[in-house]
Amino acid sequence: MVEQGLSRVIGVEGEPDRRVDGLDDEALLAIHRSLVLLRTYDERSVVYHSQGRIGTYAIFRGHEAIQTGVVHALEQRDWIFPSYRDSAIGLLRGLPAATILQWWRGHPSGWWNPEDVKVASICVPIASQVPHAAGLAWGLRLNGTDAAAAVLFGDGATSEGAFHEGANLAAVVKAPLVLVCNNNQWAISTPLEAQTAAATLADKAVGYGMPALRVDGHDVLAVYEAVREGVARARSGDGPTFVEAVTYRSSPHATADDPSLYIDPERVAADKERDCVPVFEGYLRRLGLLDAERATAVREESLAAMRAGIETAEAEPPGDPELVFSHAYADPPATLARDLEDLLRVHGR
């Protein structure tokens, strides 16, 4: 059921490929660079974790097509609200890898200014970013701009009240928002059928009076097309759109997780056949846009970015205790300064 009726651009089982109008060769190659950059970030992070160079890490292997499709369907002025699993999506908006690595290293420099890149902070509590995205998009409309926003979340997130209240409010205020649900069919160890009795997650949109699109989440161009349609609707003042991108969580939930306790290995193996990166590279090859040389070059470029990123991160000195107290308030209660002073005194700083 879940896999039925998904729109695709890249052919499967002998179906022909399509070209997406408006996407010239350059644009396709840019999408490729984004896909590979995210894949490389993810692969290296798993290695860095095993080397004890970053902390627990939420793996997004197999979801790069969704993240990439979303970012490329937006303009630089449009906002992105990532779920915790989309931690590195900011790379596609120019955030340095070091910043995101520092977030996973628990270093106080692991933050960025959302305003600079129009990417909200990593949101750890599931679904709670949906109302933020609704409010931001609403605010953009009130500001009279035609900028839009996209919010990413998972299948499990759709069970949360925060998703419901955010989506409903977005529709009522006609917020220029695209709600992108990464239906990877698992919430940690909880399968989709234990999450909802709905036939599809796109069905959730009906209750908000919101149009919905269902796409193959392994197909970056299908995601791109759907989100672009939603963005167009948003800009023209017609309110939010729901996009269900169906994938499968073929990797562990996070570095700490042992999926063997619950997941079906055959299904995982089957999904790896549809890995979004080779799928898109095949498409480019058939168009004659990608050869081994370029593939290596792009890969190298990404690896270089990661090497630089981890080096920069590891080179940074540990944060000062002052930072425990900074930034909580613009105008802090006087007690904070006293507490800091006391802390430094005790620890002979």
Added chain:
Amino acid sequence: MVEQGLSRVIGVEGEPDRRVDGLDDEALLAIHRSLVLLRTYDERSVVYHSQGRIGTYAIFRGHEAIQTGVVHALEQRDWIFPSYRDSAIGLLRGLPAATILQWWRGHPSGWWNPEDVKVASICVPIASQVPHAAGLAWGLRLNGTDAAAAVLFGDGATSEGAFHEGANLAAVVKAPLVLVCNNNQWAISTPLEAQTAAATLADKAVGYGMPALRVDGHDVLAVYEAVREGVARARSGDGPTFVEAVTYRSSPHATADDPSLYIDPERVAADKERDCVPVFEGYLRRLGLLDAERATAVREESLAAMRAGIETAEAEPPGDPELVFSHAYADPPATLARDLEDLLRVHGR
């Protein structure tokens, strides 16, 4: 839109009436007694409030058909979770009027044992009773009974996370539950179009994989039929059903409210034309089941119950301060007894 495609039993604009199979004359007259009892309770309560004999009161005039249809479609063993506006629904399960009047009088005897009548306590926070109903119904299924439950809530309630989480969970665990939404098109001063962009509230059910029925909430038999269908599904293990009963809030939200600030008086007048009590009495008359004499008798019976109720309530002595501390815990912390002792000492009790 909202009024379209509603199922009815009692004909409007010349449509013929229907008989609901399984409902013999006795059953129809029982429904009539319930309708009139609720109507009388509501009318008297407004009077009692104006006389300062009860506190602020949430008026349910025009919604008696929904409350009555629900109760008559259930067996005595099935549970009911009322919204705050359905405060008197327990009357139809044999609760004394005095008890409910005491609740509105703020008297400590204004409670009942839900177990006795299978009617949960009046739920003041909007939508928060939906998860309770889901859990109770789930528990009934786990207990191996074929008992079911119904939960009543309004159009505004559908915007709350609690509604969403409760409805989704109910569908996942196949809880034997009927969700009855009284769509009276207002949440205090907030009109339906400011509450949701959905075409109908029944559309919300799609996202939970739940069947939905839409009925004319002025037609007690249409409500009865729909809820009965839901209950049958519940008993056979097929999970919850959503029933949208469309009415209109033709009275103020509560005794403290001044709808002239927001409501359309013509629309209110139009709705009064479809008042559920005369509508059903017309149906009975056409069937030759009701004459002026019986109508007066039923009305008198209800008025007597109310007179007895308010007398009993007003005759009760004020509650003791002990009651401030009783019942919070089955096994209270020792501090409570000390606090009571102190309170009595200070106030020379």
Added chain:
Amino acid sequence: MSATAVTAKELLLVEAVNDALHVELQRDGSVMVIGEDVGRLGGVFRATAGLRDRFGPDRCVDTPLSEAGILGAAVGLCMAGWRPVVEMQYDAFSYPCLDQLITHVGRYRWRTGGAMGFPLVIRMPYGGGVRAPELHDDSPESYYVHTPGVKLAVPATPADAKGLLAAAIRDPDPVVVLEPKLVYRTARGAVPEGEHVVELGQARVAREGSDLTLVAWGAMVAVCERAADALTGEASVEVLDLRSLKPLDEEALLTSIGRTGRCVVVQEAPRTCGFASEVAALLAERAILDLQGPVLRVTGYDVPYPYWQLEDWYMPSVERVVDAARRVLAF
């Protein structure tokens, strides 16, 4: 601070709230009011009356019935440059928003390394004594003040209701303002016209005294004043109205206890982990040598707020405050 305020007019506390909103929405085009029934109706207590007509439906918005969604949206509105003033219809109906408050409102600025501000306000009528059904009577200050990253103010007078709300709206940080609904329409007083700001973190000596200090906020300030009256002749009682619980005017508190040496703290909320405990703990920590007797707390009890026919037994009464004061004085 109350710069341009020249003349004053007599207002009820709820009218002063409404006045502050009119002045601040007029003054700053980025301020907007959102909440349930704040627009067409002007709020169930009329606190937002006239705003929708005057500033339009985009600056005074009737939202769907979803407290968490409303506060979450306010976070996003801040990111778009707005300064949302969120009304929660009643104290106990604000609880669904606690998750957004604790996980985001109080942390988002920190999360951006101070790069983004979240100058939103959450205002709500709070407290008991109003003869209302269940869950219209809570005093939730503890839940809010325990949460890092937020500030909290509680006016006791019409002038402070206007001045503290104005300060909250202009504050760069999220501020919760609890309005004592018990005195919405009974507290009447002179309120400066036009702009009027009462800085957060400055307690008010409601009455001077030298033998004992009664510490309170919101509706309990008046109860303490009546208790002070009752003690006339027996003792000279100071009444300290904290006005803002975070930031707290520790200075004023310690100075007062330094003078009187005796303290009773009065709150409506349940006792355990209430703000009265915070005040007492502060004195046990920083004023132990000043204390000539125990610090007593007169509070609501650790039970659900009762049916309203019993609420006078639950709410701190003048008698209970006087009794506690006498016990400290006699210690």
Added chain:
Amino acid sequence: MSATAVTAKELLLVEAVNDALHVELQRDGSVMVIGEDVGRLGGVFRATAGLRDRFGPDRCVDTPLSEAGILGAAVGLCMAGWRPVVEMQYDAFSYPCLDQLITHVGRYRWRTGGAMGFPLVIRMPYGGGVRAPELHDDSPESYYVHTPGVKLAVPATPADAKGLLAAAIRDPDPVVVLEPKLVYRTARGAVPEGEHVVELGQARVAREGSDLTLVAWGAMVAVCERAADALTGEASVEVLDLRSLKPLDEEALLTSIGRTGRCVVVQEAPRTCGFASEVAALLAERAILDLQGPVLRVTGYDVPYPYWQLEDWYMPSVERVVDAARRVLAF
């Protein structure tokens, strides 16, 4: 109380939790476990491992991802005669359930005039120091203990983790159990096999002393014990493990301070309105004559829990506890 418990085995704290669940589900067929990932996975910390296989998918249930819905459903399950043990996956992810907790879990029994009981348990790993991303580190006890109608226990040892959870499950009232995840796999100790119940409301003297009392609960008990070690020779330090914050063993607290006359309270949570404030307030109210110095609080700060590379600066350290103790001793 630990009636039938005869032999004991060495367990980690999280294993003791798991043991308690196995024993109680076996003992009482109406006890069930519900929560996110408690079934197939056995919980992200394995606290519920083996329950689904042993007792079936109806008594150890993987719920949808909706904390408020889960707790609300637990209320309904109680009405149907079940005794649900609800797992919240982490401290900070329990906040969405606060509305159900405050408006219903703590009030429903009262609302039925005591006719219906709500013997549910909410258990969750809590606290910092685990090098985790944001919002996996909170100590939310204040939000819970301030709420009327609920009880709260916090074990510090494997034996108490089993005994307090068993007591919570058998208790007729709603009980929140906070499990210190910092020591889930480092606290190891002898745990009685079979049924083992540690009555709520009984503090534990973790170490006897005569000069000063360190009061703590959960993971801070071990910190206090290390601080007591550090003070060997300087002072004889008593460490009081409260074990249950509501009901609170005031007796044990007052007795200890009656003996030592000096007190430092240690908690991970932010200071304002934390439970340390409650303890200090209690002493200011009932032990003022016993106190030979200020009651100091060593707590987390009133800021968001920091990035984990900084968390050691936030968590109460042995050094901070020792410093506070010395200041009180030198007073």
